[in-house]
Amino acid sequence: MNIGILGAGQLGQMLALAGYPLGNRFTFLDTTGGHSAAIGEIISDPQNRRLGDFLERVDVVTYEFEHLPVALIREIEAHRPVYPSSRAIAVCQNRVEEKALFDRLSIPTPEYRVVESAAALEEAARALGCPAVAKSTTEGYDGKGQAVLKTPDDAPRAWDEIGHSQLIVEAFVDFVREVSIIAVRGRDGEVRFYPMAENRHADGILRYSVAPLPDLDDSVQTTADGYIRALLDELDYVGVLALELFQTRDGRLLANEMAPRVHNSGHWTMDGAVTSQFENHLRAVQGLPLGDTRARFPTCMANVIGREPDSGEVLRQADVHLHRYGKAERPGRKLGHVNLVAQDHAELARRLDALASLLPDAPAPRFSFVT
Template structure:
């Protein structure tokens, strides 16, 4: 069976690595010939608007999925006329527009930050009267890893933010005084069966995920149940199949939805060594209609992204419980080029090894 993957980045690469033990073959579609998934499987290079390229890509495929949420909906829908596509293109459509996404959450009764659509400068001023200061101004589409957004702390920030982002559809969001950032990774099979990984605690800098801890420390069972209820509502409403990630804010003991990703997710990389079944294998099981694997954690786990740096591999692997995942990408400032997972039997052991690893990465950066 050959699986087609729209997008050839590191997430696709890890899908292929998870699928080969299951006897699967892969074909990738990307706009660049340097896409890292091309190191592992056939890579078709083309534009998503090129119907001929998409038709060549679809030849011989059993079904399709995607590894990033900015795949044009029209391309996914066109392919869905000829091959099964999971998750459904409707999930892409919701996730690609921040206004549509937050409206969708609210319609399902899921709390979100206050938001206001912005087309003009007057819209922005009207929105700020509702959200107050500080607030976040973001593009409605295509922003990721902190790109396409500006924090408005005071009126002094207004002009520069409008000069940078104005002239395109935007969203203004009230700043949420959250205690921490969490994420829930859920998986739903073709028959409707569901499974949930434990909540993950995430730490960002510059809008980019830097570190994840799983299970999230000091998390009461009611928060896990609340996150699972949120994910279930979303998946059932979309008739979802595959892995879904929802980024959440913990606010005074409750959960607010920030955004969702209809795909495998960076905050789930810890599952490669830290869970009975990785998010990548479970995504494939789900879209193939196979039984879902156990999502139980194997002790304590953490994940550190390698962003714009290449550490000494031998020193990384000398740390107990450390596993290196290198994406085969050219190192550039601000670019995710790999990640390291850590696994330990106790929180204390994990903290000790995490401290060593973070010190090593800080030394590499310096």
């Protein structure tokens, strides 16, 4: 089966690497002109003139990037099956619709307001209490389009800084940790859940994800499974969905945002789970049975950001698995990731310290389960 992928970055490349062994071939439609994927045919189409060429090569279409025009997805849907659907992408690319869906499905979120002026932003910050976080309702990712208000007086500055006509303002959550749940739903409605990961960000960019978590109560996983299943079923979703959450001091989960695709916080599955998120996404979109989502070993994913480490030094570490994306160095850019696999979490924490010291500008890894 020839699979079309909208976008041609590292997620597309990792999908292709997982798909060749399944017998798939890949065609990428790159509407941005900034592709880095090197496997499969890339149709570079910044002028939107080559959709026909793309469609005639592919049997089914998926994407690695959700900030695509919904009209484009709808046009493709008229000719080829697209998974996840245009409805899923429409919800995920607008924080107002996303929050409304969370509300409708009784998935708790931080308290929030939608505002459309600097004055309204100031009023919302006063009502919610500060610190508060303002986010553009569209086009935000990796911490872009966001600002923290320490006091309501920061509103004019934040409004100008973000520069969007509509923002969501959220009450600051005093969370213990950021976590995520990744699940996959097949064409037949079957759902499988990966063990939750704990995620550590720096400067708004994911740095580390660890899964499974030794100190996660089963009931928390079950709660998260229930939330993501509600989303998957409501959207009649096919493929991998990621849901980022805050875990509060009293153990509750508050949904932050979701991504309708394979997700950075699921890269640990490439070496730590029976079936990777990439393979499971591909199995789902082509109607194949889903693979086992069980974790084999405690695994930590460490992102390589901005500058490359010495590959030799990294590969000299025990049970590390390097995943480079073939991109040029640039501050803040995701260039690759390293998966570290260990027999237990104590060993994982110890070896992670050694690994982190080899990654340029990597913050010290700190996880809630390390005492």
